[in-house]
Amino acid sequence: MLAQQLVNGIVVSGVYALFALGFTLVFGIQRILNLAHGAIFMTGAMVAYYVVKAGGALWLGFIMAIIASGLLSVFVEIVCFRRLRKTGDEEFGGIISSIGAGLVIMTIAQRVSDTLILRFPFETFPVVIFKFWGLRVSMLQLFMAGAALVLVFILGYYIYRTSFGRRVRAVTDNEHAAMLMGINPNLIYSQTYFLAGALAGAAGVLVGLAFNSINFIMGEPYLMFGFVIIILGGLGSIPGALLASLVFGMGQTLTIAYLPSGLTDTVIFAALFLILLFRPHGLMGKEEAGNIRGRR
Amino acid sequence: MSQFIAGYLPLFDLYLLHLGLAFSQYIVLRAGVFSLATAAFAGIGAYTAGIFAVNLGLHPVLGLAAGTLTGMGAALFLSIPLARLRGVYQAIATVAFIQIVVSLNIYSESLTGGAMGLNAIPKTVGTGVLLIAAVAATYLVWSIEKGRLGRAFDAIRQDEAVAASLGISITWHQALAFAISGALAGLFGGLEAYHSYALDPNQFGFHLLITVLSYVILGGRNSVAGPLIGTAILIILPELARPLAENRLIIYGIMLIVVINYLPKGIADTAIDTIRARRLKRREAAA
Amino acid sequence: MTMLRLSKLSKYFGGVVASQDVDIDVPAGQITGLIGPNGAGKTTIVNMITGMLPVTDGTIHIGDTDITHAPAHTISRAGLARTFQNIRLLSEASVIDNVMIGFHRHETSSTIAALLGLPSAARETMDIQQRAMALLQRFDMADLAEYPAGGLSYGHQRKVEMMRALASEPDFILLDEPIAGMNDVESEGLAEIFRGFAADGKGVLLIEHNVRFVAKLCSKVYVLDGGRLISEGTPDHVLNDQAVITAYLGG
Numbered sequence: 001m002l003a004q005q006l007v008n009g010i011v012v013s014g015v016y017a018l019f020a021l022g023f024t025l026v027f028g029i030q031r032i033l034n035l036a037h038g039a040i041f042m043t044g045a046m047v048a049y050y051v052v053k054a055g056g057a058l059w060l061g062f063i064m065a066i067i068a069s070g071l072l073s074v075f076v077e078i079v080c081f082r083r084l085r086k087t088g089d090e091e092f093g094g095i096i097s098s099i100g101a102g103l104v105i106m107t108i109a110q111r112v113s114d115t116l117i118l119r120f121p122f123e124t125f126p127v128v129i130f131k132f133w134g135l136r137v138s139m140l141q142l143f144m145a146g147a148a149l150v151l152v153f154i155l156g157y158y159i160y161r162t163s164f165g166r167r168v169r170a171v172t173d174n175e176h177a178a179m180l181m182g183i184n185p186n187l188i189y190s191q192t193y194f195l196a197g198a199l200a201g202a203a204g205v206l207v208g209l210a211f212n213s214i215n216f217i218m219g220e221p222y223l224m225f226g227f228v229i230i231i232l233g234g235l236g237s238i239p240g241a242l243l244a245s246l247v248f249g250m251g252q253t254l255t256i257a258y259l260p261s262g263l264t265d266t267v268i269f270a271a272l273f274l275i276l277l278f279r280p281h282g283l284m285g286k287e288e289a290g291n292i293r294g295r296r
Numbered sequence: 297m298s299q300f301i302a303g304y305l306p307l308f309d310l311y312l313l314h315l316g317l318a319f320s321q322y323i324v325l326r327a328g329v330f331s332l333a334t335a336a337f338a339g340i341g342a343y344t345a346g347i348f349a350v351n352l353g354l355h356p357v358l359g360l361a362a363g364t365l366t367g368m369g370a371a372l373f374l375s376i377p378l379a380r381l382r383g384v385y386q387a388i389a390t391v392a393f394i395q396i397v398v399s400l401n402i403y404s405e406s407l408t409g410g411a412m413g414l415n416a417i418p419k420t421v422g423t424g425v426l427l428i429a430a431v432a433a434t435y436l437v438w439s440i441e442k443g444r445l446g447r448a449f450d451a452i453r454q455d456e457a458v459a460a461s462l463g464i465s466i467t468w469h470q471a472l473a474f475a476i477s478g479a480l481a482g483l484f485g486g487l488e489a490y491h492s493y494a495l496d497p498n499q500f501g502f503h504l505l506i507t508v509l510s511y512v513i514l515g516g517r518n519s520v521a522g523p524l525i526g527t528a529i530l531i532i533l534p535e536l537a538r539p540l541a542e543n544r545l546i547i548y549g550i551m552l553i554v555v556i557n558y559l560p561k562g563i564a565d566t567a568i569d570t571i572r573a574r575r576l577k578r579r580e581a582a583a
Numbered sequence: 584m585t586m587l588r589l590s591k592l593s594k595y596f597g598g599v600v601a602s603q604d605v606d607i608d609v610p611a612g613q614i615t616g617l618i619g620p621n622g623a624g625k626t627t628i629v630n631m632i633t634g635m636l637p638v639t640d641g642t643i644h645i646g647d648t649d650i651t652h653a654p655a656h657t658i659s660r661a662g663l664a665r666t667f668q669n670i671r672l673l674s675e676a677s678v679i680d681n682v683m684i685g686f687h688r689h690e691t692s693s694t695i696a697a698l699l700g701l702p703s704a705a706r707e708t709m710d711i712q713q714r715a716m717a718l719l720q721r722f723d724m725a726d727l728a729e730y731p732a733g734g735l736s737y738g739h740q741r742k743v744e745m746m747r748a749l750a751s752e753p754d755f756i757l758l759d760e761p762i763a764g765m766n767d768v769e770s771e772g773l774a775e776i777f778r779g780f781a782a783d784g785k786g787v788l789l790i791e792h793n794v795r796f797v798a799k800l801c802s803k804v805y806v807l808d809g810g811r812l813i814s815e816g817t818p819d820h821v822l823n824d825q826a827v828i829t830a831y832l833g834g
Contacts, residue, residue, distance in 0.1 A: 033384050083557045091383050092330060093556045096513055099506055100552030107545040220502065224395060227388050235384070265399035269392040276389045277377045439700025443708055444690045451684045454673040461633060461667075462751060463659030463688040472694070518675070576729055 013249025014148025018203035020229040022196025028236030032094035038219030039105035044201025045208035073197020109216035234282025312426040316484030318523035327473030328453035333390035339500030341367040341482030367482015375474040401497035413496040421490035516562030592641035602810040616797040619807035664753035674733030685750025
């Protein structure tokens with residue numbers, strides 16, 4: 001029983017990692033908390049659904065979802081944050097602006113889906129269950145874990161092993177100096193937001209498949225879980241977010257399995273509260289969360 | 297004529313109720329705390345008042361007092377951990393607090409009615425009581441603004457290091473702003489309970505947070521006129537035309553993006569700044 | 584005689600010495616200088632005195648009051664005001680509001696009175712407004728009272744900051760690089776103001792880069808390098824001290 005829960009926990013963690021990595025990446029680079037990230041995640045699931053419904057193959061839907069959510073994320077950055085960064089009000093303004101973007105995206109999705117819960121046609125993903133060592137693992141779970149792993153590796157490769165990653169870090173350190181070196185910060189930001197949105201969109205498709213249930217508010221709980229994960233990992237830290245996704249995914253799975261239902265959310269958010277109190281920079285972050293602050 | 301008024305009375309009631317919540321959100325932002333917890337305090341106040349009336353059968357005045365005090369108590373409690381945090385961390389912590397309150401309200405079924413909500417609350421609050429409460433709240437915020445507390449809040453919001461160097465205790469003033477915010481939200485949550493027969497736990501969630509925040513962002517965060525104007529516009533707007541009502545959330549969303557980008561001080565504060573600048577210019581011309 | 588006194592003041596960041604065994608006396612009625620090349624540790628000293636940085640070792644006293652570990656906001660009550668290296672005004676607020684906030688230390692109306700807008704609170708606000716206006720007149724800035732502070736010229740902003748510091752009626756004033764970025768005329772104007780502080784019996788600690796300016800104003804000068812005092816005495820003595828010359832020229 002416990003082993004089964006651990007397996008389920010690992011699969012869930014992978015999805016959380018996809019969601020949280022983009023969330024924390026954007027914060028690390030621009031110090032903006034993009035609250036539209038949950039809506040972008042939901043858009044991924046919706047796009048995949050409509051592609052499949054129109055007769056497209058699932059893999060096509062998956063790719064379209066990734067591209068669409070990536071582009072949507074870039075669009076949100078341009079419309080909501082670009083101007084705010086110039087005025088230097090991105091911390092407060094970014095939260096307000098992205099709440100607005102999330103509302104708009106979700107309402108459009110509500111219109112498009114007619115407030116219905118959408119379900120993929122039966123056997124869109126083949127239902128195959130493997131049994132070994134007393135565990136039950138579905139093909140879908142394997143696919144989810146595999147997809148998460150591959151995407152996380154791609155992101156890691158991009159950030160740590162390519163010239164793109166170096167430019168991202170240059171812009172993060174000092175936007176002005178990076179510009180003098182011939183780096184166009186806006187281009188870097190667009191690429192970063194594309195990556196962040198694409199990962200969230202992929203997570204959306206996986207969650208949509210796993211529960212076979214897609215609706216316009218499905219992003220909200222994930223946004224909340226995303227908060228917990230990126231705080232736990234230290235705002236802006238990629239390795240931190242990975243570790244925290246695992247801790248959170250496991251913790252949540254076990255909480256649901258062993259605690260009275262209905263109390264899960266309370267426990268999760270109380271935990272977030274305690275983390276903020278005692279380790280506000282997270283498991284691995286170095287950021288100061290509560291210093292006396294100067295001008296703003 | 298009287299029919300006209302009767303037709304718009306529910307809208308006016310809603311305005312008064314939400315005005316109190318807008319002031320609750322306003323006062324913490326004014327003191328430089330990025331808290332979004334007003335919805336949670338309102339939920340706490342509403343449920344306390346509701347339980348006082350339904351489960352205990354107590355007088356509404358007692359219920360309102362209890363709602364106000366529990367709202368304030370929760371806020372003071374929350375201000376202790378929040379004093380150690382800044383900026384986005386405060387925002388996240390308070391959003392988490394809202395989730396905790398919502399899920400506890402759903403979980404504690406025997407006390408709160410759980411997901412079904414708290415029903416059959418006697419309606420004891422009408423427009424008159426709401427009007428008195430709203431006027432009192434406006435007066436409170438106005439007198440804070442023009443006195444030493446307003447000056448201290450402004451200094452803390454703009455530069456904490458300067459404020460501290462002038463002898464202003466940041467912790468104390470922000471805790472005070474929190475207490476006022478919690479008390480206002482608790483009171484108006486309680487009024488909501490006695491005004492609407494029933495409470496639903498999700499009524500005090502993320503959605504209310506967005507609504508109340510929108511009032512303050514649109515109206516302005518630095519003068520008492522801000523919440524007065526912002527709340528009025530956003531409550532009247534959907535009534536003007538059917539398409540506006542049907543697309544209410546999209547309008548809120550677009551409004552938030554446009555205002556924070558192009559009118560970051562909100563309508564009232566921008567107007568006040570403009571008037572002041574024009575007066576100075578006229579004086580220069582005369583001199 | 585009251586005095587702002589630092590004794591054996593030290594600060595370590597991990598193993599790194601930011602300041603070590605610094606002894607400085609700032610007597611009332613005089614201007615005391617603290618100079619040193621870039622990175623000498625002047626800012627560390629300022630931050631320790633003003634409570635922005637915890638002290639590792641040693642003590643800071645104002646008269647008999649120990650403020651070594653006092654939180655930042657209580658230091659103003661002990662009688663110390665400060666200005667900032669990069670002028671820090673409340674840029675959204677008007678000039679007079681910026682000066683009025685300086686009176687915070689002397690506001691006595693109760694919180695309840697302030698919340699309810701009782702007459703006592705209203706009277707206090709009126710009174711403070713008048714006192715702020717008097718200060719503005721003294722500094723020839725009454726005409727600018729209603730203007731947003733953020734839009735003023737550099738020299739005017741510096742004056743507003745001085746008035747704000749004065750409003751708290753301090754016994755000691757800490758001036759952190761007050762003439763950085765000013766021309767000779769402007770800095771001469773400020774020098775007059777600083778002499779006025781000392782003539783009023785206030786103790787002034789002037790932290791400066793500009794050696795010439797310090798030499799002109801101070802009765803005693805301390806020289807900091809690498810976190811330690813390397814010289815102290817009259818301006819003449821210090822400026823001819825070989826150790827100081829070496830430190831400044833990077834000998």
